[in-house]
Amino acid sequence: MMTGKTQRTEKETLFTLIELLIVISIILILASLLLPSLKKGRDKSYQVSCTSNLKQLSLAVNFYLTANDDVLFEDTAANPEYYNMLIWGKFLPVNHDSNLWWCRKDEANISKPLKDRIANMHYISYGFNSAYLRQYKISRSHVPSTTVLIAESAASTDTYPIGFYHVISRLMNEGVNPIAYPYHERACNVLWLDGHVQAVMSDVMAPYTARGTNLYTTGKLGSYWVAPNRWNPNQNQVQ
Numbered sequence: 001m002m003t004g005k006t007q008r009t010e011k012e013t014l015f016t017l018i019e020l021l022i023v024i025s026i027i028l029i030l031a032s033l034l035l036p037s038l039k040k041g042r043d044k045s046y047q048v049s050c051t052s053n054l055k056q057l058s059l060a061v062n063f064y065l066t067a068n069d070d071v072l073f074e075d076t077a078a079n080p081e082y083y084n085m086l087i088w089g090k091f092l093p094v095n096h097d098s099n100l101w102w103c104r105k106d107e108a109n110i111s112k113p114l115k116d117r118i119a120n121m122h123y124i125s126y127g128f129n130s131a132y133l134r135q136y137k138i139s140r141s142h143v144p145s146t147t148v149l150i151a152e153s154a155a156s157t158d159t160y161p162i163g164f165y166h167v168i169s170r171l172m173n174e175g176v177n178p179i180a181y182p183y184h185e186r187a188c189n190v191l192w193l194d195g196h197v198q199a200v201m202s203d204v205m206a207p208y209t210a211r212g213t214n215l216y217t218t219g220k221l222g223s224y225w226v227a228p229n230r231w232n233p234n235q236n237q238v239q
Contacts, residue, residue, distance in 0.1 A: 046104040047184040047199070050125075050152065053100050054191040057126060057150060060085065062195070071137050075130045075166065082128045083121045083165040101125060103152055105183035108162035126191075127153030127167025127178055133193070144194035148221055151190045151200075154181035157212045169221070179212045180221060188215060 064073070064085060073081035102109050102117065103125035109117060117123065129148045141147055148167070155164035155178040164178040180200070182188035187199040200221060202214045215221055 043105070043184060047187060047189065050103045050105070050184065050189045051197050051199075053103070054126065054150065054189055054197045056100055058191050058195050058197065061149070061191075065138065069137075070139055071135055072133050073128065073130075073135070075128060075134050080122075080165070082130070083124060103163065103183055103189075106152075106161070106163040108156075108160050122165050123155070123163060124165050125152055125163035125183075126150050127164055127180070129169070130166040131168045138193060141193055145192055145196065147193040148180070149191050149193045151180040151221075152183055152188050153178045154183075154212060157181060169216070180215050181212045182215065186211075190221070 061072075065071070073085070075082045099114070101121070101124040104110055106125040109123050109125060128150050133147075133149065138144065148169075151167050153164050153167040154161040156162050157177070157179065161181060161183075163181075167178055167180050180188050180190070182200070182202045184199070186202040186204070188202065189197065189199050191197050200215055202211050202220070204210055204214045
């Protein structure tokens with residue numbers, strides 16, 4: 001037979017367990033409310049870091065232009081000046097093995113060990129507009145503030161997008177890549193030809209290909225859309 005003291009002890013234990021469960025439930029509820037905010041804060045910090053990377057790349061481009069009569073990289077398959085410049089840090093005030101060339105949201109690249117990324121610098125997160133601006137003298141441009149110089153890029157926009165060292169102005173649904181890609185929710189960070197860095201916002205949150213092509217089909221990357229599907233820095237000139 002249980003004594004009154006024993007019954008009180010069991011009730012106190014039960015109440016303690018109930019209180020503990022209530023506290024745990026409250027903590028779980030608060031955590032579920034806070035996690036989206038924490039994720040958004042983390043993603044925002046990644047975007048800020050990415051913006052900083054592009055600003056440093058802008059400095060590198062300026063150093064290159066100063067040394068090359070304001071003419072941009074040749075950047076062909078046989079002479080890939082842009083990514084070679086990045087490999088050796090020739091025009092950058094940082095060591096060549098820096099994480100400068102990878103966006104934290106470019107998970108297919110950033111998940112690899114740094115030495116593996118360094119070994120194949122084609123796969124960086126920031127693509128040069130090589131289709132139009134290869135060996136381009138920047139003083140020719142009529143609209144440098146709306147001409148893409150370097151943009152966050154994706155060579156593949158399936159479930160595991162991966163950055164690439166150049167970016168083109170044709171649509172992904174035409175079977176051509178790599179394209180500008182909004183890694184930061186809807187935002188694709190862009191270094192424009194006049195040197196400023198600003199994000200371009202996609203209208204859609206849908207993942208993968210739709211996020212990339214939306215930047216193209218809505219004309220959000222700035223300059224006139226002309227044949228043969230290049231970003232045209234001269235606005236009135238049809239190639």
